[in-house]
Amino acid sequence: MKTKTAATVCDALPWAQQMRDAATPDALKADRFVSFHETSPGMLELSAGDTTLKLNSKNLQVTLQKAGHAFVLRTPDDAAARLRDGSEHIIKLTDAGSVAISTEQWAGIFGIRLSLSGFSVGGRSADLKVILFAGLDYATGDAVFELRPVEEDTALRLASWPGAFAGDDVDATIVPHTSGLMIPRNWPKVIDAPYADCGKIGLAYGLSLYMPWWGVTRGGKSAMLIFETPDDAGIQLYHSPENGTTVSPKWIHSLGKMNYTRRARLKLVDGNYVAMARTYRRIAQENGTFRSTADKIAELPRLARLIGSPIFHVTARQYNVRSGTDTLFIPYAELIEKFERIQRKFGLRKAYIHVDGIGYRGYDNLEPDQIPVGEKAGGKEGLKKFLAFARENDYIVVYHQQYRDMYLDAPSYNKELLLLREDGTHHIEDSWAGGANALVCTTRSLDYVRRNNTYLREIGAAPDGCYLDVFSAVSGDECYHHEHRMTRSDSFRLRRACFDYIRRNFGIVSSEEAADWTVRTLHLVHHTTWAVNPEYENFAIPLPLYALVYHDAMIVPFETGRRRGSYYYSKHDIPFLHALISAGMPYLSVDASAEDVEAAGIVAELHGRVALLEMTDHRQLSPDGRCQQAVYADGTVVTADQNSGDWSISYPGKTMRGNALNWSVETEWNN
Template identity: 30%
Template sequence: MIIKAVQHETVRLYYNEETLHIAIESNGNRWQWDEMYQPYFNIGEQTIYFKDAGCIQHFNWKTGVGEGFRTKFSNFVVKGIESPLAFETVVWIEYATQNIYFELIPIEEAHELMGNFYWPGHMAFKEDSSKWYTVINMLQGLMIPNNWPHQVDKLVFDGQMCSSAAYMPWFGQIKEHEGYIAIVCTPWDAGYQVNHPEGSDFCHIGVRWLPSMGKLTYKRSMKLTFLENCDYNDLCKVYRQYAKEQGLLVTLKEKAAKNPLVNKFIGSAIVHTGIKTHVSPDSAYYDQEHPEKNDEVVPFAVRQKQMEKLKEAGLEKVYLHLDGWGEPGYDNQHPDYLPACIEAGGWAGMKALSDKMKALNYMFAIHDQYRDYYFDAATYDRAFALQNPDGSHIEFCRWAGGWQTYICASQAPLYLKRNFTELFRHGIQLEGTYLDVFTCNELDECTHPWHTMTRKECMAYRKSCFDYLVAHDILPSSEEVIDWAVPSIVTAHYGPYAFMLWPNEKPKGIPVPLFNLVYHDCVVLPWLMKEDTPQGDYMLYALLNGGAAYLDAEKEGGALKHEIERYQQVAALQEKIAQCEMIKHEFLDENYRIQKAVYSDGTEITIDLDKGTYTIQ
C-alpha cells in the first residue's frame, strides 16, 4: 500500500494509490472517504470501476498555485473490447486558500455514449448525533441530521444541479462544529446523490458528473473548503463570497438602480389568477367526473373589477400575475399562445385591463412558457424539438395541453421576441413576465445538427430570455430560484421549503433558509399564506424570511379583509428589509419550532410555530 501526502500550512492531503482513496486533515481534524467507496462510471448498462483500467499511472502534481496528485487511467475493456477511453484525476491543495480541488479531465473519449462518473467519493460520516448533519440546496434548503428518523435518498430531478434539486451548486457537512462546503465549480453537467437509510446513523453525499453530448467533453471541477467553529450559516457565507467572485451576486439595490420598477414591486401584494382554462381529454389533469370543469373563461373585465376593489380597500401596491391570457388557454399550444383570449375580450379586453392597471399604479404581469412544445401548436415542427444523444425525443402527456415534447432552448429567445413584438403592437403594457419552469426544471441538451446545444448553452439561452425582458423594462421571473439566473431575475413564483410542496410525505430533513442566507437581498420571494397546517402558519415563514405575500383576490367581505390584514403585516416588514442581507438563522429550541433570523440592518425576527406568534426587534 502506497500512501502519499502533501501539506500546506494547516491542511494535509493523503492519497492511497492502491485504493484511490483520499483523506484530508484540516486544523487537526481528519476527513476521509468512506472505506466502501470505489470510483466508477457507466457506459450503457455496464459499470466500470476506475481500478479496472488496464493502465493506471500516478504522478506528482505541482504548479505555481498548488500541489497534489495526478492519476491517468486508460486501457479499459468495454463489452470485451479495449476502449480508447482515457482520463485523468487531479487532486490538489491551492496555496492561496488551502482549498482542495478535485478535477476530472478527459484525455481521449470512448467510442460509446458515456454515462455518469461518480467521483470524488463521499465522506465517512457516521455518528448517531443531531450535531452531525448534512445540508443540501434542494428548494430553499434542507438540513439532514445523522440521527434523522426518515429515509433520505430520492431527490427532485434526481439531484441534478441547476434545477430545483440544487438552487445553488453546493452541499456541506458539519460534525459538531467542524465542517466543509463542497462547491461544484462546473455545475451544468452535474448532480448529487444522498443516502440516509431510515433508522441509520450516517449520511453519505457525493457528486456525479453527467455526460455532455454523450461524452466527458471537458474538465470537471469541484472544490472543498474546510472550516472551524462553524455551522450552516458559515457555509452559506463562504458560498456568498464565491457568488460575488463569479458575478452572480447582483443585489436588488443594483437592479433598482437600472429599473425603478424593482422598488415599486417590493411590498406588493402578489395576486396570482387566470383567464382561460382548457384541459385536453388526454391530459392527466382531465376531470372525467366533472367534464364541465375542464373549460372555463373569466373575462378580462372581471379581473379589472377585482383590481379596482383592491384599490378601494386601500391597497397601494399590487402585482397581478395573469395565467391563461392567450387564446389556447393555460398550458396549451405553447409557444403559439397568441392572440389574447377571444372569449375573455380579446386584445381590446386585455389592453383595457393593462390600461387600468397603469391607472391604478398597479403592476401587470403575465405567465408565458418556452419549454413545453405541444403537438397541436400551429407551428409545431419536430425538427426543432430536443433530440437526445441517441436520436430519440421525449414525448409525454401530463399538463393541460395534452401531448407534447420539449422545444430546443435555442429557439426560445426567437419565439419570445416574436410573441412579445405582437403584445407590444397591441399596446399591452407589461411590468412583469413569468417564464415558466426555466429556473425549476433541469437544463436540457440537444443533438440535432441544426441547433446542437449543451446544457451550459441551454442556461445561456434561458438567461437571454430574461435579459430580453430586462431590456424592455419588464421585471422577469420564473417558477423557482436558481443562482445562475440571479443577475437577471427579480422575483419567482416561490422558493419554498420542501414540506410546502409535499406536505403529506415524510420530511427529508429540517427546513433551513440556505438560499436566503446567500441571496435574500438579491431576489424577492413570495410566500404562500396558508394558516392551519401541521407545519404552522405559513405567514410566519414569510416574516422570518423577509419575503412577499400572496393575496387571494377572489375572496369577499370579512375573508378578504383578513387576507389584506395578513398581507399588510408581511409587507410592512418586507419594505424594511427586502434589500438587506440575511446575516444569520438559528433554531432556539430542540424541536426546531422556534426560529430566529437576523438581518444586516439589525432587524431580528423570531417565530414560534407552535404558538403561532412572532416578534420583530
C-alpha cells in the same frame, strides 16, 4: 490616530506572511507553500501550514485535515463507460490496470495527478484514460479536485470524483435541496434521492440542488464541496438512520461523452450551516453569480415598486381540452372589479399582478403559439382596459409565458423543432390542461419570445415584464438533433438570452424557482419551496439556505396562509411563518378577507424594511428545528414556531408578535 487595514482572505492563512515577503516570482510558486510526501506505498500526502490532504491511490479515499479536524471523502462510486458498439458498462475507477502518479502545479495550486488507464470494459480492453487531480490551493486554503477524461472510442458517461463525505461521522448533512435541508445524523427516516431528475441523480440547478454545493458539519466545524463546473453535474442523496447521509457527487456526460475537465473545490469552514452559506455567498459575489436587488433597481428603477408590495396571481382563462370546459375563468372586467373592491375595503397602494392565460385558448394551451389574445376573457380591448386600470393606479402587470413546452396542436408544431433525446425519441407528456406536449429545443425559444412580445406591443398590450415559466425550475436540457445540437451549458445560455430580451425590452423578468445561475439576471422567482414527500411531510429539517445566500439579490414571494399545509408546504407547516422567516414578498388573493390582508400587510412591511438587506444569521431554537429565528443586517430579528404558531418581529423601534393559528397581532413600541 491609527487606521485599520481591511482584512483579506490571505490574512486567515498560516502562510500569509510568506506571500507578503516574496521577492521573486519563483518565491510564489505553489511548491514553495505546499509539500508532497509518499508516507507509505500508495499513501500520498500534501501539506500546507496546518492543512493536510491525504490520498490513498489504491482506493481513492481522501482525508482533508486542518488544525486537528478531519473530514473523510469515501471511495468514489462506480462509473459508467460506453464502448464504440453502443453497449454501456459499469466500471470502477479503482480497477484501472495502470496508475501513474506524478505531481503538477499552476498558480497557487500544487497537487497529485493520478493517470488511470488499462480499464476492462465489458470484458474488453478499452482505450479510456481518466486523469484524477487532487491538490491544495495555497491562495485560498482549499482543496481542488479535477476529473480529466481522455476519450477515444470509449466514452466515459458517468463518474464521481471525489467521493462522498463519510456521513456516518458527522452531526448533520446540509444540502441546498430546494430552499435547504438539514439532515441530522440520526434522522429517523430513510431519504432516497428525492426530486431526482436523472434516475437517482438530481442535477445541479434543479430541485435537488438550487445551488451547486453541500456540506457536513461536526462539532462547530464544517466541510463543503462546491461544483465549479456545475452544468453537467449532480448528486445522489441517500440517508438511513443506521448509516447516516451519503451525498455522492456525480459528473454526467455531455452529448454522449464526458468531453471536458470537471472540477470541484472543498472548503473547511469554522461554524455550521450559516457559515457555509455565508462562504458560498462570498464565492457568488466573487464570481459574478450574485447581483443585488439594489443594483437591479439602479438599472430598472420601477423594480422598486415590488419592495413591500403584495403579489396577485390571477388567471384570465384556463381551458381543459379533455373536458372541453374552462377550469379557470375571470374576465378582465371582473378582475378590475375585484381590485376595486380591495381598494375600497382595504386600500391598495402597491400591487404586482401576474396574469396567466391571456392567450388564444388560455393558460397552458397551444404554447409557444399562445397568441393572439383570447376573446373569451375580453379580448384585446378587455386586456388593454385592464392594463389602463393598472397603470392609472401605478400597479405592475406581467404575463405568464411558456417557451419550453410545445403542444402537439400548436400551429407551428413540427417534430424537427423538438428536443431530440440521445436514443432518438422525444419527451411527450399529457399532464397539463392543454393536452399532449413535447419540448421545443431552446435554440428556437428566443424567436418565439420575440415574435409573441412584438405582437403584444403592436396591439398596445405590452406588459411591464414577463414570467418565463419553467426555465429556472429545471436543470439544463440537451438536444441531439443534428441541425440544432445543444449542450446543457448551451441551454442555460439560451434561456438567459430569453430573460435578457424581456429585461431589456419590457422590464421585470421572472421565472419559477430559485436556481443559482439565474440570480444575476432575474428580478423575481415565484417560490423557493421546501422538499416534501408524497405524504406531504418534510424530508428533513427545512432551512432557509437560499435566503442566507441570496435574500438581498432575489425577490421571492411566499404564501401567507395561517393554516397548516398547502400545495408547496408540508401538511405540518404554516406558510405564513415561512414567509416571515425568509422576509418574502406576500401573495394575496383578489378575493382576500380582512385577515388575509392583515397577514399580507405584516409580511409586506417586513419585506419593505429588509428586502435589500442580507440575512446575517439563522438559528434553530428547538431540537426538532420547528422553532427558528432569522436575523437581518439592520438588527431585525424574526422568530417563528411551527409547533405553536407563535411569531414575533423585533424591529429597531418596535416589536410585533402574534399567533398564526389563533390569529392575533399586537405591537409594542420600543423607546
